[in-house]
Amino acid sequence: MQRSHLDNLVDRAERIGVIGSPSSTSEIALDIMASAADKKLVGELALFRYSQDGLAHYALGQITEVRLRNVWHEDPTMRSLIRHRGPIDTVSGRQDTHLGEMTISAVFSAQGSSYRPSILGTVPATGTPIHLVDDSILYELLSPYRDQLFYLGRVYGSKPLLPLWFKHFDTGPQGAGEAYHLGIFGKTGSGKSVLAKMILLAYARHPKMALLVIDPQGEFAKEARGEVAPGAFRLPMRQVLEGLRKPVIVYGVRDLVLDRWICLNRFS
Ligand SMILES: Nc1ncnc2c1ncn2[C@@H]1O[C@H](COP(=O)(O)OP(=O)(O)OP(=O)(O)O)[C@@H](O)[C@H]1O
Ligand SMILES: [Mg+2]
Numbered sequence: 001m002q003r004s005h006l007d008n009l010v011d012r013a014e015r016i017g018v019i020g021s022p023s024s025t026s027e028i029a030l031d032i033m034a035s036a037a038d039k040k041l042v043g044e045l046a047l048f049r050y051s052q053d054g055l056a057h058y059a060l061g062q063i064t065e066v067r068l069r070n071v072w073h074e075d076p077t078m079r080s081l082i083r084h085r086g087p088i089d090t091v092s093g094r095q096d097t098h099l100g101e102m103t104i105s106a107v108f109s110a111q112g113s114s115y116r117p118s119i120l121g122t123v124p125a126t127g128t129p130i131h132l133v134d135d136s137i138l139y140e141l142l143s144p145y146r147d148q149l150f151y152l153g154r155v156y157g158s159k160p161l162l163p164l165w166f167k168h169f170d171t172g173p174q175g176a177g178e179a180y181h182l183g184i185f186g187k188t189g190s191g192k193s194v195l196a197k198m199i200l201l202a203y204a205r206h207p208k209m210a211l212l213v214i215d216p217q218g219e220f221a222k223e224a225r226g227e228v229a230p231g232a233f234r235l236p237m238r239q240v241l242e243g244l245r246k247p248v249i250v251y252g253v254r255d256l257v258l259d260r261w262i263c264l265n266r267f268s
Helices: 005-012 076-085 134-142 143-148 194-202 220-222 235-244
Strands: 015-019 026-033 047-053 054-071 097-111 114-118 129-132 149-156 161-167
Touching: 005 047, 005 054, 005 134, 026 054, 114 143, 129 143, 134 143, 143 149, 143 161, 149 194, 194 220, 194 235, 220 235
Parallel strands: none
Antiparallel strands: 015 026, 015 129, 026 097, 047 054, 047 129, 054 097, 097 114, 149 161
16 A cells, blocks of 8 residues: 555554454444553544555544453452452553444545545454544545535544534535435533534535524524624624625514515515
8 A cells, every 4th residue: 555645644643552353344343552541532533544445445433432351350269359358469450451442434545645435344454553533634534525624613522623514405516415404402501502503604605505594582693793692602603604795684573474464575
């Protein structure tokens, strides 16, 4: 395999472990290195490089679980000894192994200087190094899609910015080819409105896409007018919408009251 810029970035990224056994194409077992055993790994984005059909492939995923195993501590004689004496110097802590689970979320294959979506069609050899992903790796891996990406924030509980796609519903460039339904659910004050506003701005980037907001609290209308909406998180909604040349029209409830039988176009 020819070494690419991405390979150099992966080499520089922190190695946390290697592929262990048993592993499958949906869940990869991870033998965690001693140097990474005291790190917060659950929730982190990780990556490994492997070869599939003669092409360099890069599999991205999230570490979903970390387990500790010490076979000596599971031995009945040792257990009884520990019960009476407490930890055993040569065994406790020293013979611990940390095993992780990694769920694969995206796979890319290197084709020339570009990267194309692929699938994990095989399980790479045990011992294949697994690295933590950082922004420089994501930036390079997603370089063909750079103008389509939108960032709502960082990976939950981690540092890299989470790249997302908000495609318009039409076919063609940057199009999904069909309409998508999204739901945001959470308890009061968990950030639903702020997230909805950010997603609205993501869709507002598409010139042909119109957005209708039913806004019973008036919070979207306020922010779109540049007024200060409740809450500590400031989103420059008006500036962004102006920058995108997206005109905003706000209709109050009174404008929508159907107060006569004859239909009048009150908005023209
Ligand atoms: N990503 C964020 N970073 C920092 N603060 C945030 C973030 N998202 C929301 N907040 C803040 O958290 C508070 C609650 O946010 P928001 O109003 O979006 O919650 P909500 O789930 O819509 O609440 P409600 O159920 O009352 O409508 C606000 O003060 C908001 O500014
Ligand atoms: Mg809200």
